[in-house]
Amino acid sequence: MHISRNFEKTFLRLLSPANLTYDTMGPKVSWGASASACEQRADVVDSPLSPYFTSSTGVDITAASIALFICVAWLKSVDAAVYFNLLDMRLSRKMIHIGTGPIFLLTWNLFSDAPEARYFAAVVPLLVTAQFFLIGVGVINDPQAVASMSRRGDPSELLRGPLYYGIVFVVSTVVFWRSSPLGVLALSVLCGGDGLAEVLGRKYGRVKLPWSRSKSYVGTAAMFLGSFLFGFGYLVYFNYLKNFNPELSVGSTALIVLLLSLAAAAVEALPFQDVDNITVPLAVIILGNWLLPFGTVNCEY
Numbered sequence: 001m002h003i004s005r006n007f008e009k010t011f012l013r014l015l016s017p018a019n020l021t022y023d024t025m026g027p028k029v030s031w032g033a034s035a036s037a038c039e040q041r042a043d044v045v046d047s048p049l050s051p052y053f054t055s056s057t058g059v060d061i062t063a064a065s066i067a068l069f070i071c072v073a074w075l076k077s078v079d080a081a082v083y084f085n086l087l088d089m090r091l092s093r094k095m096i097h098i099g100t101g102p103i104f105l106l107t108w109n110l111f112s113d114a115p116e117a118r119y120f121a122a123v124v125p126l127l128v129t130a131q132f133f134l135i136g137v138g139v140i141n142d143p144q145a146v147a148s149m150s151r152r153g154d155p156s157e158l159l160r161g162p163l164y165y166g167i168v169f170v171v172s173t174v175v176f177w178r179s180s181p182l183g184v185l186a187l188s189v190l191c192g193g194d195g196l197a198e199v200l201g202r203k204y205g206r207v208k209l210p211w212s213r214s215k216s217y218v219g220t221a222a223m224f225l226g227s228f229l230f231g232f233g234y235l236v237y238f239n240y241l242k243n244f245n246p247e248l249s250v251g252s253t254a255l256i257v258l259l260l261s262l263a264a265a266a267v268e269a270l271p272f273q274d275v276d277n278i279t280v281p282l283a284v285i286i287l288g289n290w291l292l293p294f295g296t297v298n299c300e301y
């Protein structure tokens with residue numbers, strides 16, 4: 001068994017109630033059943049880059065370089081839009097929050113099916129997050145990045161929301177990678193739900209939640225909607241690309257993502273700021289680990 005499968009197993013065991021048992025292939029709960037085809041989660045995605053290389057390392061280095069290039073181009077375009085006053089600082093922060101993760105997810109299938117591909121992929125958010133960490137602590141001076149990613153123009157703000165966001169991406173890429181619907185779902189809910197909550201909440205959220213005075217009913221409804229749209233959209237997309245084995249059944253997955261989006265909206269409505277970037281994906285992983293097996297086809301439960 002590859003070491004990364006152990007990460008996944010250990011991570012889920014740490015997060016879950018003690019009465020559930022885990023199979024050896026990842027976040028699939030075995031409800032007392034013996035190992036079956038439902039518990040195989042091998043990565044069988046074929047990279048479009050593989051015809052051009054003789055080794056998986058060549059594919060993975062190229063895929064990581066392409067992702068890094070796209071990342072720099074995207075972040076620099078947002079910085080430039082803020083610099084030329086085409087974009088308001090608050091909106092730019094949200095655009096980075098909503099856009100960066102989903103763009104990264106779209107690059108995942110460029111990587112090879114080698115077990116170490118996830119580490120090459122994780123290097124991309126790791127490098128970008130490390131750079132923002134250094135800006136946050138004052139080692140690197142990058143006023144444009146601070147302007148586009150902070151709320152009030154203070155570099156140390158990068159050490160909260162943006163840093164947590166980056167860490168969640170690195171950990172989830174290594175632990176779950178692309179063959180697990182859990183990681184894809186947690187990351188897309190983090191980007192879509194939280195992002196839409198702030199954009200719509202700030203614009204239309206006049207009536208505040210009684211227990212969370214900085215959040216509104218409109219924002220919480222947008223959190224639910226954004227979580228569902230991004231979460232379900234990305235699961236259907238990766239399902240169509242045959243990332244998940246066993247395959248997801250679109251109907252039951254819709255229902256499960258609906259429930260998980262409600263849970264994500266409830267967690268986001270709690271009176272905390274910044275840590276949403278950790279609590280929301282964590283809640284989706286804990287609950288999704290229990291619910292998602294029911295959304296797979298050809299399995300008996």
Ligand SMILES: Nc1ccn([C@@H]2O[C@H](COP(=O)(O)OP(=O)(O)OP(=O)(O)O)[C@@H](O)[C@H]2O)c(=O)n1
Binds near residue numbers: 151220
């Ligand atoms: N469930 C939610 C989540 C967020 N929001 C809105 O989204 C914004 C949250 O922005 P954020 O950057 O997290 O916090 P603040 O620092 O309070 O925002 P700002 O300083 O830009 O007002 C707030 O205006 C809040 O009303 C909301 O209405 N409902």
Ligand SMILES: C/C(=C\CO)CCC[C@H](C)CCC[C@H](C)CCCC(C)C
Binds near residue numbers: 070149161162
């Ligand atoms: C402003 C942000 C959050 C506030 O809630 C987002 C911060 C973004 C990061 C620190 C960057 C994370 C890196 C990526 C997930 C890698 C992206 C690669 C890609 C191809 C665009």
